[in-house]
Amino acid sequence: MLTDQPKDAAELIVLSLLAEGAQYGYAISKEVAARSGGQVRLTPGVLYPLLKGLESQALVLTSWEEVKAEDSADGEGRKRKWYRLSAKGKKRLEQRIAAHKAFRAIIDAFISPDDAQGREVAR
């Protein structure tokens, strides 16, 4: 079962961002786009269910912030939901990183055969 699904990549990205500090949904999506030079776009349709999933697994802790209205009031969207990594989330991130590195190593072994052969001989 050797897969690297986009969904798992998204989770790894979000967990990594949260490891740097608390964030809210929209900020996460902007940060992801900015850091990847627009290459990765976590659409809200993916991001929010993903955050919900992290929350229900207790990988993140959440809190609400009252946001002062800057524009015309419509009664909605005045609260921001902040996410931060829980201890369990940190552990999960470590596992994810290890798994990702392992995955990369395997693929590397295939895409640079010279290098892989060299190692085999050395062994």
Added chain:
Amino acid sequence: MSALKLHKTSEAAQPVQGDSVSSWLDVLDKLLGLPPEEAKAIREELASHLRERVRDLTVSGMAEGEAVKAAIGELGDAVELARRFQQARRPSKRSMVMQVALVSAVVVAVTAGGLAMRGASQAADAKQEAAVAKQAELETKNKALQAFTAAVLAQGTAPQKADGYEAAAHALAAAGVQPIEAQRAPVLAALMAATAGGEVGEAKVSSKATDTWKAFFENAAHSAGKGLVVNFTSMEGLNLASNDPVGVELKDVRLDEAMRLLNVSRQSDSVKGNIAYRVSDSAVEFGSEDFFDRREVETRTYDLDALVKTLLAKEAEEPGPKQEDRHSRISAEQSVCEEVSHLIENMVNSDMWVDNGGNTASIRRYASKLFITAPVRRFREIEWVLKEAGAFDQPRAAATRAATPLTVHVDPASSDLMITDGTGSAIRCRSLRLDSPDVISAVLEDARVQTSVPFLGDLPLINRNFTHDVDLKYMLDERSSNAVLVRPTVVIPESEAGVK
């Protein structure tokens, strides 16, 4: 549901931001069907997102109307989004399995290919592999249950009768799934045994194909030596009028078999539901199955604590920090209750559940308990599902015990009920446990009568302290004038060891 394509608001004439955003969120709310608090949190978060997104887009020069459309468009199809949220609420083991599997793939690569990989600790490997095996086993079982559910749904019928189970079992076997199938067979046999026979079982009926229903019912009641009550109104929904021909030729057929044949012969796209009958000591009563179902609803409660504990124990075994706090307990209760509820609502006559748009049955939950309100006769299937869900993790021997008839008698000294199995060991209890109405057709005429009770097996999910206030009148055979009115507040005491 598929008619709802809501990802674009382009049809709306120049939507105002607040309006189209909140009406979109209204739609999502409905689709989510979550508890109000959770739905509200999702709504607020998405509203906040949309608001900021629209602001950013308008700052970058887009007209507000366009910006709203674009922001909502980014959220995608509402139906799909709702589905993702619902999925996300149930903690999935899939990602964990995949990740562990990945690590083990690395281990294989290291040993087989001789790749020198740093950081893979050998001690951890063995542990991981064990975890992989365990997870894989769990996955297989999970798949089996899902396949079974799918098979039942694909049949288009909930397993109302034993043959429904059989068809589903067949589909399951065809799908190459064995583990649960193997355990089900004896339970199935027990179910079939418990279904057979009725109080007018010996009454034989005959009819010509041209006989009217009215004549047929009269004939049936006459041969059973009882009066007749027919609720034709309830059968209008079945497309049945008193002067319609029966359409089936019957000669000396037992009433239960006759009804089965008639129902089978009437089945078509336009006829939904069966004709049913009830027998009291004075009359035979005919009506639609729905009619009797609605009359005979009751509420029972089940404690899923054992399943919750199993889940928690499993989580504790996972490599990772221990989370035995209140939060994980609550979320475990929630996911267990929800999954079991879904299973029941999908498998047992799915149309009757309020959650599925029906009006006869419902499930409410509190902590690890399920309060199930449903027609009495459906509890056999419900409890079967509960049992299978409970046997999920540790195969139990209950299935074979289920078929063993137990004997119930009243101890004249104490007037306690004694339940004895074939080996002669007995347990004492104050009254009788209700597994299904048929079970209690027991006639306890005096303190010494012995009655054979087919026992549907030990349901570990039933709360032992569960009390039950159903009127026994229907269930007891009314022909015995001094039917024992044991208020069925019972149950087999916690120490069941005596039965074995």
